[in-house]
Amino acid sequence: MKALDELTFDNRFARLGDAFSTHVLPEPLDEPRLVVASKAAMALLDLDPNVAETPVFAELFGGHALWAEAEPRAMVYSGHQFGGYTPQLGDGRGLLLGEVYNQAGEHWDLHLKGAGMTPYSRMGDGRAVLRSSIREFLASEALHALGIPSSRALCVIGSSTPVWREKQERGAMVLRLAPSHIRFGHFEYFYYTQKPEQQAQLAEHVLNLHYPECREQPEPYLAMFREIVERNAEMIAKWQAYGFCHGVMNTDNMSILGITFDFGPFAFLDDFDAHFICNHSDHEGRYSFSNQVPIGQWNLSALAQALTPFISVDALKEALGLYLPLYQAHYLDLMRRRLGLTTAEDDDQNLVERLLQLMQNSGVDYTLFFRRLGDESAALAVSRLRDDFVDLAGFDAWAERYKARVERDGDGSEEQRRARMHAVNPLYILRNYLAQNAIAAAESGDYSEVRRLHEVLSKPFEEQAGMEQYAQRPPDWGKHLEISCSS
DSSP states (O other), X not given: OBOGGGOOBOXXXXXXXXXXXXXXXXXXXXXXXXXXXXXXXXXXXXXXXXXXXXXXXXXXXXXXXXXXXXXXXXXXXXXXXXXXXXXXXXXXXXXXXXEEEOTTSOEEEEEEETOOOOTXXXXXXXXXXXXXXXXXXXXXXXXXXXXXOBOEEEEEEEOSOEEESSSEEEEEEEEXXXXXXXXXXXXXXXXXXXXHHHHHHHHHHHHHHHOGGGGGSSSHHHHHHHHHXXXXXXXXXXXXXXXXXXXXXXXXXXXXXXXXXXXXXXXXXXXXXXXXXXXXXXXXXXXXXXXXXXXXXXHHHHHHHHTTTTSOHHHHHHHHTTHHHHHHHHHHHHXXXXXXXXXXXXXXXXXXXXXXXXXXXXXXXXXXXXXXXXXXXXXXXXXXXXXGOSOHHHHXXXXXXXXXXXXXXXXXXXXXXXXXXXXXXXXXXXXXXXXXXXXXXXXXXXXXXXXXXXXXXXXXXXXXXXXXXXXXXXXXXXGSOOBOSOO
């Protein structure tokens, strides 16, 4: 295991030059202190987990110190925000401190969010608040534990620095890890500013470092775009299967690697609602839960437009045509497994859709239903779950279909079926009210609940002794929290 001063830097993005980013130093937080750290994320850098409790850890990730090899840069990009194009965005409060490679040869961006003003801050102050930093940390690590591709979060550093949002709050920084923070918006920026040399340089950078296997194909850029389409189809299929709502699927928030990042007003579904809008600022419902699938395709189309200098329009259209079939295949595969099925039948999609319709009409808790469905035999489980539904005749009809389907599947014992289902159906998810309870405690100086919740969510599929309160349906107030982009 390494100490903090033993990290090995290789700042590949910084070497692209000033057309791609601007050198900026982080603005220190007052009285930095550790709120929470992820041992699993620290392990990606081969860091000794004990260093998180040392003063230099808070100083480094609170903006007071910097490695000599670090080269902090604010990245420039643009993007479509709520459907409208914004010509220049960029890291308005974030800094790419540098890239580190571990003993396995993996490269990880160290990206510090809340690090102060940059040339791309526009009217902002460059800060992040404790509330949003905790939410991003918990979401990053919780999604990863669920098997959903995501950026990672190393730590949250709190402070006494005052920050004004709707009220005065405290500033914080979250250290994010990802193999790359390049977004769809990076390509859009150079495309719409008509900078073909930089556009080609960026494309080569992404191809060589992140999609080297595509070099072996007759059309490397097309092969790369197809891979991006597939990765995004799979990522969004997992969002939908687990009830995750991103909230702000602007193209500047879409990773070129097909991972979830830039967490704002996200939420996991409590009661199933296909039309759920988690972002209080999304007045038109553009990024509602059910819209995430078509918006994923819309965003890929925006990226395709920016790639027209390298790939023919017909080839791009053909690759885009793969998105929905790939999404449906990934989604249905995971939903079959959530239902405990190991084989495929033509009517399975209808079986899933009918269940979701019944859940929607009855306000059934999305996560707990699937977990309880695997607690017992299919017959006993549907019998116990029946009381959660208003349309009893409709549920009874579905239950008969489901029991017959399980019987036809017939793979293994009830014990094996239970193990299979519990391996894909979480008991613990990051519900908004759980995050809010942890935030409220942290804002009063008690970080124990943030750390406890993080530990619980790191093993979402395992029943944990004494943690029953994290596996309950939310109280009524917990279903109606308003989350916006403000952070």
